[in-house]
Amino acid sequence: MNPFRRIQLLSHQCGNAMQTATFQLGCVLVTAGLLTQSVVAQSSTDQSSSKRPPGRSAAPGAHDIQQRVVKIYGAGGMQGLEPYQSGFLVSPEGHVATAWSYVLDVEPIVVLDDGRRFESKIIGIEPSLELAVLKIDASDLPYFEVAKQLDAQWGDPVLAVSNLFGIATGNEPASVMQGMIAGVTNLDARRGTFRTPYRGKVLILDLIANNPGAAGGAVADSQGRLVGMLGKELRDSGTGVWLNYALPIDALRVAIGDIIAGRATTAAKEENPLLKRDQSHNLTTLGLVLVPDVLESTPAYVDAVPPGRPAARADLRPDDLILLVEGQRVADQKMLTDLLRRIDRRDAVSITIQRESEILPIRLEP
Amino acid sequence: MSLKSCLSRIVFSGLSLLSVGGLSLVCCRSVVAADPIQLDPMLQLAEQARVAAIDRARPSAVSVFVPGGGGGGSGVLISPDGYALTNFHVTSPAGSFMRCGLSDGRVYDAVLVGLDPVGDLAMIRLLGRDDFPFATFADSLRARPGDWCMVIGNPFLLATNLQPTVTWGILSGVGRYQYPSGTLLEYADCLQTDASINPGNSGGPIYNADGELLGIVGRCSFEKRGRVNVGVGYAISINQAKNFLGYLRSGRIVDHATLGATVATDPDGGAVVSNILESSDAYRRGLRYNAEILEIDGRPVTTANDVQNVLGTLPSGWRVDVMFRDRGKTTRVQIRLNSVHGQDELLAKMSSALPPPPPVPDEPEEDSEGDESPKEGGPGEPLQPDQPETPPHPDKSPHGPSPHGPSPHGPAAQAIPKVVADMFVERRGYANYFFNLRQQDRFIDSLRGQFPGGAADETAQWVITGKTAEGTELEVRVADDQYAMVIGETSLQASGRGELFEAVDSDSILGIVPALDAWRTMLERGPKQFGESYYQGTMPLGGQRPLRDCMVALYGGMEVRWLMHPDTGLLECIEVVADRDSDPAELWIRHQDGKIAGMELRYGIDTLVQFDVTNWERKESAE
Numbered sequence: 003m004n005p006f007r008r009i010q011l012l013s014h015q016c017g018n019a020m021q022t023a024t025f026q027l028g029c030v031l032v033t034a035g036l037l038t039q040s041v042v043a044q045s046s047t048d049q050s051s052s053k054r055p056p057g058r059s060a061a062p063g064a065h066d067i068q069q070r071v072v073k074i075y076g077a078g079g080m081q082g083l084e085p086y087q088s089g090f091l092v093s094p095e096g097h098v099a100t101a102w103s104y105v106l107d108v109e110p111i112v113v114l115d116d117g118r119r120f121e122s123k124i125i126g127i128e129p130s131l132e133l134a135v136l137k138i139d140a141s142d143l144p145y146f147e148v149a150k151q152l153d154a155q156w157g158d159p160v161l162a163v164s165n166l167f168g169i170a171t172g173n174e175p176a177s178v179m180q181g182m183i184a185g186v187t188n189l190d191a192r193r194g195t196f197r198t199p200y201r202g203k204v205l206i207l208d209l210i211a212n213n214p215g216a217a218g219g220a221v222a223d224s225q226g227r228l229v230g231m232l233g234k235e236l237r238d239s240g241t242g243v244w245l246n247y248a249l250p251i252d253a254l255r256v257a258i259g260d261i262i263a264g265r266a267t268t269a270a271k272e273e274n275p276l277l278k279r280d281q282s283h284n285l286t287t288l289g290l291v292l293v294p295d296v297l298e299s300t301p302a303y304v305d306a307v308p309p310g311r312p313a314a315r316a317d318l319r320p321d322d323l324i325l326l327v328e329g330q331r332v333a334d335q336k337m338l339t340d341l342l343r344r345i346d347r348r349d350a351v352s353i354t355i356q357r358e359s360e361i362l363p364i365r366l367e368p
Numbered sequence: 369m370s371l372k373s374c375l376s377r378i379v380f381s382g383l384s385l386l387s388v389g390g391l392s393l394v395c396c397r398s399v400v401a402a403d404p405i406q407l408d409p410m411l412q413l414a415e416q417a418r419v420a421a422i423d424r425a426r427p428s429a430v431s432v433f434v435p436g437g438g439g440g441g442s443g444v445l446i447s448p449d450g451y452a453l454t455n456f457h458v459t460s461p462a463g464s465f466m467r468c469g470l471s472d473g474r475v476y477d478a479v480l481v482g483l484d485p486v487g488d489l490a491m492i493r494l495l496g497r498d499d500f501p502f503a504t505f506a507d508s509l510r511a512r513p514g515d516w517c518m519v520i521g522n523p524f525l526l527a528t529n530l531q532p533t534v535t536w537g538i539l540s541g542v543g544r545y546q547y548p549s550g551t552l553l554e555y556a557d558c559l560q561t562d563a564s565i566n567p568g569n570s571g572g573p574i575y576n577a578d579g580e581l582l583g584i585v586g587r588c589s590f591e592k593r594g595r596v597n598v599g600v601g602y603a604i605s606i607n608q609a610k611n612f613l614g615y616l617r618s619g620r621i622v623d624h625a626t627l628g629a630t631v632a633t634d635p636d637g638g639a640v641v642s643n644i645l646e647s648s649d650a651y652r653r654g655l656r657y658n659a660e661i662l663e664i665d666g667r668p669v670t671t672a673n674d675v676q677n678v679l680g681t682l683p684s685g686w687r688v689d690v691m692f693r694d695r696g697k698t699t700r701v702q703i704r705l706n707s708v709h710g711q712d713e714l715l716a717k718m719s720s721a722l723p724p725p726p727p728v729p730d731e732p733e734e735d736s737e738g739d740e741s742p743k744e745g746g747p748g749e750p751l752q753p754d755q756p757e758t759p760p761h762p763d764k765s766p767h768g769p770s771p772h773g774p775s776p777h778g779p780a781a782q783a784i785p786k787v788v789a790d791m792f793v794e795r796r797g798y799a800n801y802f803f804n805l806r807q808q809d810r811f812i813d814s815l816r817g818q819f820p821g822g823a824a825d826e827t828a829q830w831v832i833t834g835k836t837a838e839g840t841e842l843e844v845r846v847a848d849d850q851y852a853m854v855i856g857e858t859s860l861q862a863s864g865r866g867e868l869f870e871a872v873d874s875d876s877i878l879g880i881v882p883a884l885d886a887w888r889t890m891l892e893r894g895p896k897q898f899g900e901s902y903y904q905g906t907m908p909l910g911g912q913r914p915l916r917d918c919m920v921a922l923y924g925g926m927e928v929r930w931l932m933h934p935d936t937g938l939l940e941c942i943e944v945v946a947d948r949d950s951d952p953a954e955l956w957i958r959h960q961d962g963k964i965a966g967m968e969l970r971y972g973i974d975t976l977v978q979f980d981v982t983n984w985e986r987k988e989s990a991e
Contacts, residue, residue, distance in 0.1 A: 167600060170544075178541070178562075
């Protein structure tokens with residue numbers, strides 16, 4: 003029996019015991035070091051146990067995760083476009099979930115952690131998630147369950163396994179990194195000057211995970227369960243900072259399932275979908291005239307307030323700066339119109355404005 | 369930052385980090401903090417173990433500073449007499465002299481000892497103590513991805529207060545192969561970590577969770593996020609460094625090994641020879657095109673990458689066990705490994721790999737008279753941590769050639785302390801010839817201490833008699849310009865070293881004579897009068913460890929190598945190389961009860977003669 007498996011298994015057993023104990027003691031953390039220690043202690047009478055000293059490994063299950071992560075080689079190779087990325091197995095028959103990117107412009111080669119190489123077929127993509135599912139001709143592979151409900155939250159320790167920088171050449175297994183989920187929030191990012199199609203929930207990681215080639219890598223929790231897929235390199239649209247994030251698996255689950263089952267792909271449900279133009283708010287319905295939108299990012303300054311309209315009734319005035327709409331930051335006029343498109347025109351709109359040096363909440367009744 | 373607050377920070381971050389593996393829970397979200405938080409005793413134990421490991425490791429970490437503000441890096445002490453390892457690219461801007469700080473708050477002068485420019489290793493020696501704290505070596509082959517590790521060093525040259533920075537992480541990968549950066553550097557079989565490694569960490573230690581030395585931090589993947597950690601740092605494995613320690617102590621500029629064959633990964637698996645030099649030792653030992661290499665130096669190989677990963681960690685000139693399969697037949701042989709570069713080629717590439725001279729501060733440059741006001745590196749001066757980049761896109765402009773030597777251009781050249789100057793001798797092909805001379809002295813002392821025929825004498829003649837297992841009598845006589853041997857009914861003679869060269873080149877039994885005469889001459893004259901000679905370093909004997917001390921000397925156009933046991937100091941084998949493209953004569957010496965009991969002459973894998981020594985006489989010269 004694979005010693006890694008064995009440790010993993012044992013750590014599950016004593017993990018449960020620890021869990022109970024932990025709650026009784028009201029303790030903060032159960033540590034990996036502890037688990038391996040107790041595992042080794044427990045199995046020291048067992049001749050098959052690993053001879054490695056206790057507390058050595060941060061993640062006794064790292065190897066199990068590595069076995070489920072694949073390296074993908076495809077198009078690219080020009081400056082700045084690495085011809086490789088990562089993926090992970092989601093079925094024993096060789097379905098591989100990965101990020102949909104230029105690398106998949108050709109039928110990609112998939113390399114398993116033991117060095118086996120396969121030609122693959124792209125069996126489906128979901129553009130709104132930038133997700134693709136590949137299929138290789140293999141069976142009995144180790145794979146991740148794409149679980150229904152995973153309650154991944156900030157503070158959860160995770161391991162990220164990917165082929166970042168293409169470091170793992172030949173038959174080497176992918177790279178393992180450790181860190182935590184630093185936050186769960188909606189993605190607000192851009193690639194170059196373009197906003198990303200996916201704007202939904204992401205896991206922000208405190209490890210430097212999203213490097214070239216890391217897209218499609220797996221993020222797993224301390225029990226080796228899949229919690230997310232590393233996304234492509236992105237910068238925050240506000241600050242320009244490179245993001246370290248993963249798409250949570252519950253956002254991908256339906257699309258992965260549909261693609262594998264051959265059903266038509268569906269876009270992930272947006273929390274605030276775009277409404278039809280004649281059903282949503284816009285500047286006219288609110289009676290707002292902003293300064294001319296001439297810059298790439300023109301601030302949402304009010305230029306005029308036609309009388310009798312919601313804006314005028316709420317005493318909005320020229321030179322007011324709209325800061326927030328429904329609690330969401332308004333970076334520029336484009337964003338304001340976009341946010342308004344998501345609000346039913348029969349609903350009132352709460353905004354926050356700056357007037358001179360005052361910050362004022364305003365409610366626009368239709 | 370004080371030690372205490374530093375530690376408490378580590379402990380704090382440790383709490384959060386320790387929770388990664390296994391089944392862990394974060395339930396603090398709902399904990400009502402009425403009482404001070406009680407830690408689980410096991411958690412406390414784990415945390416104490418980590419603090420203890422850091423305490424154990426930190427004293428051996430070295431902060432390297434190039435005097436004059438030329439940069440710096442990190443290093444690690446490996447012996448109580450001050451030998452330390454760092455990177456070639458850390459010492460190269462410094463030349464022969466640097467200043468090293470330890471966490472005890474003291475600064476020591478250090479002198480360059482040896483260089484391995486291909487492996488990016490340098491050995492330096494800190495001066496002034498014989499009780500330096502030093503690291504214990506781990507076995508880096510046992511490290512696994514997911515193992516905790518820590519890096520201690522001098523990132524961004526922050527350790528101006530000499531307190532090194534500790535960063536903690538896991539091993540992300542082991543046995544990584546990093547393609548050469550530029551033309552020289554090659555990282556084979558290296559470790560990859562997500563512990564923060566930044567410019568200035570170069571040359572410093574990476575330790576395992578027990579505080580044992582796993583490797584020497586080398587380079588990082590830096591890319592568009594600027595020259596800071598992007599989650600990927602590499603370290604030269606300590607097992608590779610162990611192979612090179614003896615070579616580095618020799619004060620030489622050393623090279624890496626090549627098999628003389630190229631390999632490719634077969635689509636059906638296995639590392640298969642795709643090309644082989646007919647002049648290589650590998651070819652002479654029967655390795656052929658299409659043979660599958662199974663094992664090198666005791667390590668199984670299955671791909672071309674594996675082969676390079678093992679070879680890249682071996683010094684040139686080593687002879688290692690290789691197992692291969694050719695047409696269904698599996699063979700295990702010992703193969704001598706060639707150098708990757710010719711010596712001139714290595715030195716040329718090395719000088720072109722050197723960084724440009726450190727920036728000279730704005731002050732007007734003083735002439736050599738300005739010796740009384742040496743410019744020293746101070747906290748206010750610009751310091752440039754040095755760190756080569758891993759090239760995912762090797763778009764770096766190549767560094768132009770720059771002068772190398774003990775006196776590089778710039779302020780670093782000034783004011784070398786006398787203790788350092790006394791331990792530095794410049795010589796082509798050497799990082800510091802001083803240390804080679806020391807090793808030569810040690811070698812000859814050891815050789816003279818075991819001379820089988822009594823004390824050395826200027827004009828002695830050796831007469832050695834022996835008997836083979838079959839009962840054949842054998843006699844060898846060597847003196848200056850008199851070489852003769854009789855075996856059974858056959859009498860063989862040589863009138864000069866030219867004839868001895870021929871004998872070795874033709875694999876003659878007379879090859880026993882130059883080995884013995886070189887030994888005799890070395891004993892009588894010592895390495896300084898022998899002719900060109902140098903201490904090579906340590907290498908396996910017959911593919912076996914422990915590593916033997918090896919001394920090399922030129923003898924009548926032949927190269928003679930003496931191999932000595934590291935613990936007993938006894939001479940075990942003398943090799944005489946006539947033509948590099950043919951097998952050397954090997955005279956193996958069998959010791960018993962403190963005496964030389966027998967000898968054996970081999971060429972390649974063939975034994976020509978084996979005999980017991982019955983008498984060993986030293987006679988005054990016939991004159």
